[in-house]
Amino acid sequence: MPQDDAVPQDDAVPEATVPEDDAPVGPPGPAIKVTARVEPGTVAVLDRLARWDLTSVETIRASYGAIAAPPAPPKPQVTRLDEKIPGVDGRPDVTVRWYRPAGSDADPHPADGDPAAPLPCLVWLHGGAYIMGNLDENDDRLDRMVIELGCAVVSVDWRLAPEHPYPAGLDDADTVWRRLVEDPAAYGVDPERLVLGGASAGAGLAAALCLRLRETGRAQPTLQMLIYPMLDDRELTPSIRAIQDPGHWGLWHLRANRLSWEAYLGGLAGDDVPPTAAPARATDLTGLAPAYLCVGDVDAFIDENLDYAARLSRAGVPTELHVYPGVIHGGFGAVPKTPRTAQLLRDVYTALATAFTPAG
Numbered sequence: 001m002p003q004d005d006a007v008p009q010d011d012a013v014p015e016a017t018v019p020e021d022d023a024p025v026g027p028p029g030p031a032i033k034v035t036a037r038v039e040p041g042t043v044a045v046l047d048r049l050a051r052w053d054l055t056s057v058e059t060i061r062a063s064y065g066a067i068a069a070p071p072a073p074p075k076p077q078v079t080r081l082d083e084k085i086p087g088v089d090g091r092p093d094v095t096v097r098w099y100r101p102a103g104s105d106a107d108p109h110p111a112d113g114d115p116a117a118p119l120p121c122l123v124w125l126h127g128g129a130y131i132m133g134n135l136d137e138n139d140d141r142l143d144r145m146v147i148e149l150g151c152a153v154v155s156v157d158w159r160l161a162p163e164h165p166y167p168a169g170l171d172d173a174d175t176v177w178r179r180l181v182e183d184p185a186a187y188g189v190d191p192e193r194l195v196l197g198g199a200s201a202g203a204g205l206a207a208a209l210c211l212r213l214r215e216t217g218r219a220q221p222t223l224q225m226l227i228y229p230m231l232d233d234r235e236l237t238p239s240i241r242a243i244q245d246p247g248h249w250g251l252w253h254l255r256a257n258r259l260s261w262e263a264y265l266g267g268l269a270g271d272d273v274p275p276t277a278a279p280a281r282a283t284d285l286t287g288l289a290p291a292y293l294c295v296g297d298v299d300a301f302i303d304e305n306l307d308y309a310a311r312l313s314r315a316g317v318p319t320e321l322h323v324y325p326g327v328i329h330g331g332f333g334a335v336p337k338t339p340r341t342a343q344l345l346r347d348v349y350t351a352l353a354t355a356f357t358p359a360g
Contacts, residue, residue, distance in 0.1 A: 032242065032243075032246055032247035032248070032251065032298055033247060034046070034247045034248045034251075037297075037298045037326065038298050038326050038328060039325075039326035039327065039338040039339070039340055039341070040338075041337050041338035041339075042326065042327070042328060042337075042338055042341070045337070046248050046250040046251075047250065048067070048250075049067065049249075049250030050063045050064050050066065050067045050250065051063060051066075051249060051250075052064075052249065052253065052256060054253060054255045054256055054259070056259065057131050057161075057162055057259055057260070057263050060129075060131065060132070060256055060259065060260075061131065061132055064128075064132050068137065069137070071136040071139060072136075072139040072140035072143070074139070074143065075143045075144075075147065076102060077101065077102050077143075077146070077147045078099055078100070078101065078102055078143045078146050078147060079098075079099070079100045079101070079102045079103075080097060080098065080099055080139070080143075081097070081098045081100075082095060082096070082097050082098075082135075083095075083096060083098065084096075085175060085176050085179050086175075086179065087175055088174075088175050088178055088179070091171050091172075091175055094156060094157065094158070094172045094175050094176055095135070095157040096154050096155060096156050096157060096176060097135045097139075097154070097155045097157070098152065098153070098154050099142045099143060099145075099146045099152065099153040099154075099155070100119065100146065100152045100188070101119075101146055101147075101150055101152075116188050118184060118185070118188055118189055118190040118191075119150075119151055119152040119188060119189055119190060120149075120150075120151045120152070120189070120190055120193035120194075120195075120355075120356035121151060121152040121153065121154060121180070121187075121189040121190070121193065121194055121195070122145070122151060122152075122153045122154075122195045122196075122197055122225070122352065123154055123156065123173070123176060123177060123180065123194065123195070123196045123197070123221075124138065124142060124153050124154065124155040124156065124197060124198060124202070125155075125156055125158060125173055125196075125197070125198030125199075125201075125202030125203070125205045125206055126138055126155065126156075126158075126198065126199070126202050127198065127199040127200030127201050127202045127203070127230075127330070127332075128160070128200065128201055128202075129200065129201050129230065129256070129257070129260035130160065130161050130169065130201045130204075130230070130260050130261070130263065130264035131160055131161050131162065131259075131260050131263050131264070132160065133160070133201070133202070134157070135155050135157050137333055138155060138332075138333045140333065140335075141332065141333040141334075142155060145349070145352070148349060149349065149352055149353055149356060151352070151356055152187075152188065152189055154176065154180070154187075156172060156173055156176050157172075158170075158172040158173055158202075158205065159172055161260075161263040161264040161266065162263035162264075162266065165263065165264055165265065165266025165267075166264055166265055166266060166268065166276075166277045167276065167277070169205055169264075170205055170208050170209060170212065170276060170277075173196075173205050173206070173209050174209055174212060177196065177209060177213075177221075178218075180194060181194070181218070181219050191219075192222070192358070192359065193222055193355065193356050193358065194221050194222055195221055195222055195223045195224075195225055195352060195355050195356070196209060196210065196221035196223075196224055196225070196289070197223070197224065197225025197226065197227065197292075198225070198226075198227065198229075199227040199228060199330075199332045199333075200227070200228055200229065200230050200301075200329070200330065201230045201260075201264075203225070203226040203227050203228065203229030203230065204229045204230040204231050204278075204279060206224055206225065206226060206229070207224060207226055207229055207231060207279040207308070208275070208276045208277065208279050209276075210224050210288045210289050211275050211276050211279060211282055211288070212276050214287050214288060215276075220287075220288065220289035221289045222289070222290070222355045223289060223290050223291070223292055223351065223352075223355040224288070224289045224290070224291045224292070225292050225348070225351065225352065225355075226291060226292065226293040226294075226305075227293075227294055227295075227332050227348065228294065228295045228296065228299055228301055228305065228329055228330075228332075229279075229293065229295075229301065229305060229308070230301060231278060231279045231280040231301070231304050231305070231308055232278055232279075232280035232281070232304040233261040233265060233273060233277075233278045234278070234280075234281075235254070235257075235258070236304075237303030237304050237307075238303055239299070239300050239301065239302045239303040239304075240254065240257065240300055240301070240303065240304070241254070242300070243257070243300045246300070251298075251300070251328060251329070252300050252329050252330075257300070261278075264277070265277060265278075279308065280304050280307070280308055284315070285308075285311050285312050285314075285315035285317060286315045286316060286317070287317075288312065288315070288317050289317075290317060290318040290319070290320075291309070291312050291317055291318070291319045291320070292319075292320045292348075292351040293305055293308070293309045293312075293319065293320070293321050293322070294321070294322040294323075294324070294344055294347065294348065295322075295323060295324070295327075296323070296324045296325075296326070296327025296328055296329065296340070296344075297323050297324065297325050297326070297327065298326060298327060298328045299327065299328060299329040300329060301329065302323070306321070306323070309321040320351060322344070322347050324340045324341075324343065324344050325340060326338070326340050327340050327341060327344060332344075332345075332348075
């Protein structure tokens with residue numbers, strides 16, 4: 001989910017379907033006490049968030065689209081380029097948007113034939129609860145990232161559910177990753193400095209792709225950058241159950257979360273849901289890329305995020321975890337307007353700069 005997240009309506013929300021052994025005891029947790037928990041600068045703008053209609057996936061999309069910002073014009077310091085990455089294993093081609101520092105030194109195929117120095121690169125997967133999101137919404141943030149870090153970014157236009165349920169979006173991310181790893185010179189990127197990351201559902205896809213790469217014995221990224229990832233379909237945690245009544249219509253709602261997972265899983269349920277669809281289901285997290293995970297403490301995903309980070313660490317995966325008081329879900333693409341959201345962005349940039357630093 002980008003800013004992403006949602007609003008309660010009057011519909012009755014059915015009880016969560018939870019495996020018997022893990023069934024929660026007692027009623028859902030209380031609504032979030034917004035004025036006590038959320039940063040004041042965020043409280044002041046909550047009413048500008050989407051007024052979500054939770055009737056269906058289509059109405060959730062329409063609610064999100066109603067507050068979408070216009071596309072950001074490109075900055076002169078950045079070259080943007082849309083292109084198709086050829087499909088692999090019979091999959092369709094994947095549309096991506098490249099962001100590179102402006103100038104011939106960023107062109108992998110310069111006119112004079114002199115190959116450019118390869119750039120560190122972030123493979124970016126946008127958010128949107130597996131049902132929403134597009135390339136345009138992160139233009140401004142990714143432009144700024146290129147300017148500040150001197151890297152390349154490739155943003156993946158992965159297919160959305162329910163029209164394209166699991167594993168379509170994961171396959172698209174996998175296709176782009178495979179092409180970059182197999183022929184980095186063709187894209188002007190340094191294979192030793194490739195980061196895989198995203199926000200919300202996009203971070204869930206990034207975590208899932210790392211699991212798939214391990215299963216298939218392929219190269220892991222330098223870092224998996226997981227910004228408030230959407231990891232678990234099972235509604236097991238107190239922070240997810242609490243959003244049956246989230247306390248403000250601008251916060252993500254349990255019904256929206258359930259509809260999104262149902263759309264993405266496309267009929268899969270219970271033990272049929274693999275970890276590459278919902279990474280929190282993975283019981284073995286060994287051998288994965290080093291992880292950076294950040295989340296606000298007023299985010300419905302905080303409990304599943306904390307659990308995933310702890311299990312990564314216990315599995316021997318170098319893991320950096322940041323939790324930000326007063327920060328809600330979404331908003332990574334926006335210009336920070338509060339001290340804690342500004343801190344979140346600084347910390348993300350620091351982690352990327354470290355991952356992009358050549359070995360030695």
